[in-house]
Amino acid sequence: MGFRVGGLMTSKSIWITWEDHRRSRELAAAFACEYVCFISKRNRFFRYVILSIKTLKYVVKCKPSLIFCQNPSIILALILCFYKKIIGYKLVVDRHSNFKFDSRKSLNPIWFVFHFISNFSLKKADFTIVTNQYLKDFVDSLGGCAFILPDKLPSLDCTTLPVHHKRKEVTFISTFSDDEPILEVLSAASLLSNEYIIYITGSYKKYKSIEQLKKIIPDNVVLTGFLPEHDYQLRLASSDALMVITTLEYTLTCGAYEAVALGKPMILGNTKTIMEYFNKGALYTSLTPSEIAENIIKLFRDIELFQDQVSELRAELEADWNIKFSQIVRALNEM
The missing domain is CATH 3.40.50.2000 (Glycogen Phosphorylase B;)
Known part of the structure; x- marks a missing residue:
């Protein structure tokens, strides 16, 4: 596919997120792919509809061969998993959190749907990036393919600020x-x-x-x-x-x-x-x-x-x- 450490050589790649998160910005820069952040302040249902349409329109327009996406949002991961064979791209999902293990045995139908979608995205993504061995083992046990990549230490502007105070x-x-x-x-x-x-x-x-x-x-x-x-x-x-x-x-x-x-x-x-x-x-x-x-x-x-x-x-x-x-x-x- 044409990668090199520090970025891509030839492939068109994008990083899509529905939340502007430092981890996503840092990893998008590390993989040298275009960072695309769609934001909506509408309520949950309309937000999902609006962002889904924006995402699919953008993907169809730019025709990437590789997409990275952040989960959360689980709906974003679901949509990109569903369309990846139809449109024709490889998908890497960065699942740094949002597993909701404490609700896996819940009888609430909302949680049943959540975990059904979660398991679907873990199985269908080409790769899932997680932050530790436990999560990798969990993804692999469902038939997915996981790699461990903790957060990159952030580049902050105030690293040399002297500390002088009485308390x-x-x-x-x-x-x-x-x-x-x-x-x-x-x-x-x-x-x-x-x-x-x-x-x-x-x-x-x-x-x-x-x-x-x-x-x-x-x-x-x-x-x-x-x-x-x-x-x-x-x-x-x-x-x-x-x-x-x-x-x-x-x-x-x-x-x-x-x-x-x-x-x-x-x-x-x-x-x-x-x-x-x-x-x-x-x-x-x-x-x-x-x-x-x-x-x-x-x-x-x-x-x-x-x-x-x-x-x-x-x-x-x-x-x-x-x-x-x-x-x-x-x-x-x-x-």
Whole structure:
């Protein structure tokens, strides 16, 4: 098909997504393919109809021989799987999340349909890219063909920003999702002295427990709200340490990649997937407020050691990513 590491040689290739996601932008650049992002703010049904039409019109017009797509959206993956033989292209689906394992045994018909579509796309895609071995084994068990490629460490603009402030600053990278221990972090902050300050990113107004949150927020916590990209990077770069906690297993968080890229010591969740991949430069915590607070104190006690470990981890992850990327390129050449 004509690939080389770092991009395509002759084939027309595009990367299609319905969400503007950093991972997709980074991988599209790495594969040197055109990045096509279709966005609609309509409600779910009309959004799917509008984006499906736009996608198919574009594919028919540009006639790519290879399409990469991001899943989510699962509907995007379904449409491209369905039409790939009709239109005539190879399909690689980047399935970095969205498996919904906790709902596989649900009797809710919505989840039944979701997993039917999910399994169909995993089987019909030529390749599926996942982030870890467990997900690869799952895809392969369904008759699909999976390759492991974690996120590429992002190129951030503020990597050399000096840190000078009186208080010990921790930024909790959050989207106020259900898998993040928001209330537990607030309780942990209340156990810390005012020597520490915790910034929490993300759109807190959409949080399901917003009224409870407002009642218990301590003085040493700042809710930043949603930040534009430049301001978000400045917030991370000016922090002493970064905290990213998810309760979801088999998930590698974007915030942890950002922490490594910036050389920041980390407080991370204690899931097996997180601890195996981000295996140094971090302390791993349960959701108990006392343990979160204790780990913050421990991190600052030896913060220079953790900074050195993050630097080592960055070099290791970059080398590992290049190896895995080369393996996918070789497979594409043989497809």
